[in-house]
Amino acid sequence: xxxxxxxxxxxxxxxxxxxKIVPERQKKxxxxxxxxxxxxxxxxxxxxAAELHPQVQYVxxxxxxxxxxxxxxxxxxxxxxxxxxxxxxFAPGQCVSVEVVIEGVSHERPYSVSSSPLEGYxxxxxxxxxxxxxxxxxxxxxxxxxxxxxxxxxxxxxxxPLRDARHVIGVAGGIGITPMRSMIKAIRDxxxxxxxxxxxxxxxxxxxxxxxxxxEAAGTPGISVVYVLSGDRSRNDLPDxxxxxxxxxxxxxxxxxxxxxxxxAPENEPYSVFAAGPDAMYxxxxxxxxxxxxxxxxxxxDFRGExxxxxxxxxxxxxxxxxxxxxxxxxxRITVRQGGNxxxxxxxxxxxxxxxxxxxxxxxxxxxxxxxxxxxxxxVISGKYFTAPDRxxxxxxxxxxxxxxxxxxxxxxxxEIELGGGTxxxxx
Amino acid sequence: xxxxxDYDVIIVGAGNGGLTCANEIASNGYRVLLLxxxxxxxxxxxxFVRGRFEYEASLHELCDLGTEEHPGKVKLLLDxxxxxxxxxxxxxxFRTVVKGENGYDVSVKAGxxxxxxxxxxxxxxxxxxxxxxxxxxxxTAKALEYNERTxxxxxxxxxxxxxxxxxxxxxxxxxxxxxxxGFEDKAxxxxxxxxxxxxxxxxxxxxxxxxxxxxGYINGGAAVPRNRSYAISLALADRALDKGCxxxxxxxxxxxxxxxDRICGVKIASGEEFRAREVxxxxxxxxxxxxxxxxxVRDRDKKLLNARRxxxxxxCIYIGLDVSAEELGMNYTTFISxxxxxxxxxxxxxxxxxxxxxxxxxxxxxxxxxxxxxxFITVPVYPQYFMEDVTAGNYRAFKNAAAEHYIDDCERxxxxxxxxxxxxxxxxxxxxFARYFNAPEGTAYGYELSHWDGxxxxxxxxxxKFDFDGLTFCGGHGETGDGFGVTYLSGIEAAEKVVRSLRFxxxxxxIRNITRIARKDADKSAANVSGKPxxxxSGKPxxxxxxxxxxx
Numbered sequence: 001x002x003x004x005x006x007x008x009x010x011x012x013x014x015x016x017x018x019x020k021i022v023p024e025r026q027k028k029x030x031x032x033x034x035x036x037x038x039x040x041x042x043x044x045x046x047x048x049a050a051e052l053h054p055q056v057q058y059v060x061x062x063x064x065x066x067x068x069x070x071x072x073x074x075x076x077x078x079x080x081x082x083x084x085x086x087x088x089x090f091a092p093g094q095c096v097s098v099e100v101v102i103e104g105v106s107h108e109r110p111y112s113v114s115s116s117p118l119e120g121y122x123x124x125x126x127x128x129x130x131x132x133x134x135x136x137x138x139x140x141x142x143x144x145x146x147x148x149x150x151x152x153x154x155x156x157x158x159x160x161p162l163r164d165a166r167h168v169i170g171v172a173g174g175i176g177i178t179p180m181r182s183m184i185k186a187i188r189d190x191x192x193x194x195x196x197x198x199x200x201x202x203x204x205x206x207x208x209x210x211x212x213x214x215x216e217a218a219g220t221p222g223i224s225v226v227y228v229l230s231g232d233r234s235r236n237d238l239p240d241x242x243x244x245x246x247x248x249x250x251x252x253x254x255x256x257x258x259x260x261x262x263x264x265a266p267e268n269e270p271y272s273v274f275a276a277g278p279d280a281m282y283x284x285x286x287x288x289x290x291x292x293x294x295x296x297x298x299x300x301x302d303f304r305g306e307x308x309x310x311x312x313x314x315x316x317x318x319x320x321x322x323x324x325x326x327x328x329x330x331x332x333r334i335t336v337r338q339g340g341n342x343x344x345x346x347x348x349x350x351x352x353x354x355x356x357x358x359x360x361x362x363x364x365x366x367x368x369x370x371x372x373x374x375x376x377x378x379x380v381i382s383g384k385y386f387t388a389p390d391r392x393x394x395x396x397x398x399x400x401x402x403x404x405x406x407x408x409x410x411x412x413x414x415x416e417i418e419l420g421g422g423t424x425x426x427x428x
Numbered sequence: 429x430x431x432x433x434d435y436d437v438i439i440v441g442a443g444n445g446g447l448t449c450a451n452e453i454a455s456n457g458y459r460v461l462l463l464x465x466x467x468x469x470x471x472x473x474x475x476f477v478r479g480r481f482e483y484e485a486s487l488h489e490l491c492d493l494g495t496e497e498h499p500g501k502v503k504l505l506l507d508x509x510x511x512x513x514x515x516x517x518x519x520x521x522f523r524t525v526v527k528g529e530n531g532y533d534v535s536v537k538a539g540x541x542x543x544x545x546x547x548x549x550x551x552x553x554x555x556x557x558x559x560x561x562x563x564x565x566x567x568t569a570k571a572l573e574y575n576e577r578t579x580x581x582x583x584x585x586x587x588x589x590x591x592x593x594x595x596x597x598x599x600x601x602x603x604x605x606x607x608x609x610g611f612e613d614k615a616x617x618x619x620x621x622x623x624x625x626x627x628x629x630x631x632x633x634x635x636x637x638x639x640x641x642x643x644g645y646i647n648g649g650a651a652v653p654r655n656r657s658y659a660i661s662l663a664l665a666d667r668a669l670d671k672g673c674x675x676x677x678x679x680x681x682x683x684x685x686x687x688x689d690r691i692c693g694v695k696i697a698s699g700e701e702f703r704a705r706e707v708x709x710x711x712x713x714x715x716x717x718x719x720x721x722x723x724x725v726r727d728r729d730k731k732l733l734n735a736r737r738x739x740x741x742x743x744c745i746y747i748g749l750d751v752s753a754e755e756l757g758m759n760y761t762t763f764i765s766x767x768x769x770x771x772x773x774x775x776x777x778x779x780x781x782x783x784x785x786x787x788x789x790x791x792x793x794x795x796x797x798x799x800x801x802x803x804f805i806t807v808p809v810y811p812q813y814f815m816e817d818v819t820a821g822n823y824r825a826f827k828n829a830a831a832e833h834y835i836d837d838c839e840r841x842x843x844x845x846x847x848x849x850x851x852x853x854x855x856x857x858x859x860x861f862a863r864y865f866n867a868p869e870g871t872a873y874g875y876e877l878s879h880w881d882g883x884x885x886x887x888x889x890x891x892x893k894f895d896f897d898g899l900t901f902c903g904g905h906g907e908t909g910d911g912f913g914v915t916y917l918s919g920i921e922a923a924e925k926v927v928r929s930l931r932f933x934x935x936x937x938x939i940r941n942i943t944r945i946a947r948k949d950a951d952k953s954a955a956n957v958s959g960k961p962x963x964x965x966s967g968k969p970x971x972x973x974x975x976x977x978x979x980x
Contacts, residue, residue: 033730045861
């Protein structure tokens with residue numbers, strides 16, 4: 001000990017300094033100003049966080065275009081009257097969650113932004129879904145001047161030069177054209193630096209939306225567009241043979257399969273496949289893409305949406321048996337605790353918990369509605385359930401400690417769950 | 429809207445400190461409400477999923493877990509709270525690479541003997557100094573024991589005579605102390621490697637603070653949770669629920685409710701209000717001050733807050749690779765730097781030349797699917813330098829440029845191939861800390877543990893701490909600073925204080941009730957039947973006490 005003290009003395013380290021620690025600190029504090037502390041918004045990272053990730057953005061509809069009988073393009077511009085002067089920047093391929101208030105109940109749905117990141121507004125393309133509560137409401141009620149609220153942009157379906165191949169094969173099925181349009185515009189505007197071959201699958205030529213725009217874009221270096229007609233499935237006559245009378249020049253025919261992708265893929269250069277479309281298309285691609293032996297890093301799917309039917313999963317039956325729920329699929333009771341309140345809803349075995357609660361008028365936080373974003377992350381107090389395995393975006397610990405994403409989870413028994421206490425829409 | 433007293437204790441923020449605090453208070457039988465703005469418990473002790481990868485969000489390694497035979501403080505704490513999440517122990521402390529002519533590329537082992545052996549292999553001439561260092565640490569440990577024995581009121585004379593080594597390390601910077609022990613440059617540089625974990629360069633960090641942490645690692649190795657730190661968060665939440673604690677997520681506290689000069693409750697974003705006898709804040713005093721009426725915050729506290737600097741923040745690059753850790757040739761922790769020594773100027777630039785790379789799969793082999801691995805690159809940054817040119821418009825491109833800079837550097841320095849294997853990549857910045865935690869200036873570490881506001885200074889200066897009646901703090905912005913183990917322990921410390929206060933008041937109430945009854949009896953026996961309630965002198969406390977009865 002003495003030795004250390006000696007050595008320390010040589011370097012003028014002294015134990016006596018210990019006595020100065022407190023006076024030094026007190027002096028420092030005494031000399032500081034007694035004004036109010038700076039508010040958070042005065043710090044750059046906090047100001048940027050607010051600008052990049054607003055909880056809510058107030059928009060006004062400034063343009064509506066009917067693209068097809070059941071498809072509308074809607075432009076959402078910042079609502080200056082509501083102190084929204086600039087919309088949060090987004091990357092092509094990202095979504096915003098759009099809020100619609102129907103009979104006093106607020107619903108949210110994710111829509112891909114379809115405009116260029118440099119245009120200062122968000123354009124979304126809304127297709128009227130056969131039983132779509134929200135899409136139907138938008139079609140019937142939204143017009144120029146309508147005010148709305150949208151979330152900040154989110155989602156991972158965006159080109160990243162550190163990760164993706166420079167050449168992208170975009171596979172769009174039907175309304176999946178929406179994010180692709182944004183990607184095309186971003187390339188054209190010089191925002192994105194990659195090339196894109198778009199394979200745009202529709203049933204018939206009439207179903208192609210924004211054709212003028214796409215044809216024009218196809219003239220831009222680095223962008224090409226291929227229309228792929230699957231045929232009228234109601235007539236069950238896929239014109240996928242050269243002899244088919246429905247075959248049209250300048251179009252590809254059939255589904256977008258491995259062969260077609262290979263045909264348009266660059267030969268000696270890696271490429272990334274970005275796919276956006278309906279669930280059926282993703283499931284078809286799940287079978288096709290392995291044939292291309294692509295590394296996983298070169299395959300990107302947009303949000304897969306809500307799973308339609310649990311019985312389509314081979315794992316479903318096994319999960320039921322394993323959990324002792326083999327018998328009697330039917331209607332289950334979901335009890336929801338939120339703070340001091342308790343609600344209950346009926347949930348058929350083939351309906352997601354989120355949907356069932358919404359039918360019962362209980363709106364739970366949602367964003368992607370595809371199991372990925374975690375916005376609806378919920379604790380299960382009791383009960384058995386099945387999560388769609390192809391969109392189970394939970395963490396490992398969630399599975400250990402019984403947390404679920406209700407948007408992709410089906411009940412296997414009566415359940416009790418706990419919801420957080422609604423900070424949504426606090427506007428902060 | 430709410431009852432006069434809904435809970436015994438409300439805890440604002442379910443970070444590490446909030447979670448352990450909730451456990452400890454609830455296990456004492458008090459009614460606890462734990463609130464968090466996010467929809468997950470854990471704060472930074474979290475993880476996130478991209479594709480087939482689940483990234484650890486923040487934890488590099490847990491200190492003070494100890495070994496099976498000699499469990500450390502943190503292990504004992506988690507055991508006591510009923511958390512049984514599995515850990516892996518990594519006995520190579522780190523590989524550290526300093527580029528350039530005077531640079532080195534060495535690995536240092538954990539375990540007291542292995543540590544000395546590995547250091548001697550690298551710096552054969554450092555034997556004497558290492559011996560002195562170990563002695564100093566032992567003496568420091570004894571000094572702490574003595575301090576505890578005397579309940580924090582040690583005799584100055586005893587300290588000076590018996591524990592001068594401790595006093596020296598407690599009042600000087602790490603660099604000065606290592607110099608005084610006679611370490612040459614290389615050994616000193618290696619021993620200072622961990623500085624970024626505390627966020628303060630070695631010429632400013634309190635030596636005692638640093639060495640205590642370092643010896644936690646040396647004694648027990650680096651502990652890494654098998655299921656990410658998020659699993660510990662969920663386990664802590666689960667145990668708290670078992671103990672009767674209520675947890676409300678997605679419930680941002682927007683306001684503190686005052687009763688005169690005392691905090692007596694909170695208001696959350698939904699508009700609901702809750703009242704409690706005590707409130708614990710896991711959120712930083714700056715944000716608490718911003719939520720209180722200005723005239724209620726003492727000038728002394730404003731001065732304290734204005735004097736303090738925020739701790740560093742981080743650029744974090746999370747990479748999912750389609751190559752295994754073995755193929756990649758990475759071990760768990762690698763520190764990379766451009767120079768032997770770092771000081772404040774090292775961080776006064778956009779892309780500091782000092783960072784850490786962690787490959788989780790090197791210690792948790794099944795952390796990701798076979799044939800894949802994750803890398804976690806952490807760069808300490810000062811937001812004002814790091815983000816100088818950043819706007820909302822170029823933020824995304826900036827993140828990519830920053831990631832590219834460090835990936836390139838890492839590839840060049842370590843001779844590994846990262847870029848071509850990137851399957852997923854996410855980048856977080858001080859903006860991320862600001863977004864998820866409302867951290868002022870995006871600080872990851874609360875207040876900077878710089879010399880005047882270092883650990884020792886905070887512990888000794890009992891007067892200058894943010895003080896508000898009814899409010900207790902826990903978390904990384906507190907006295908003991910940042911880090912996982914430390915913040916878990918901070919929650920317990922806050923809990924103990926709160927429980928003491930509740931018990932004291934309960935006893936007081938009991939005594940008051942007894943004296944009141946006694947007095948009533950006395951009044952009665954004096955045949956004074958005026959019907960007046962017995963001396964209402966207890967006033968406020970009595971009202972609170974009745975609230976407690978309701979709550980209990």
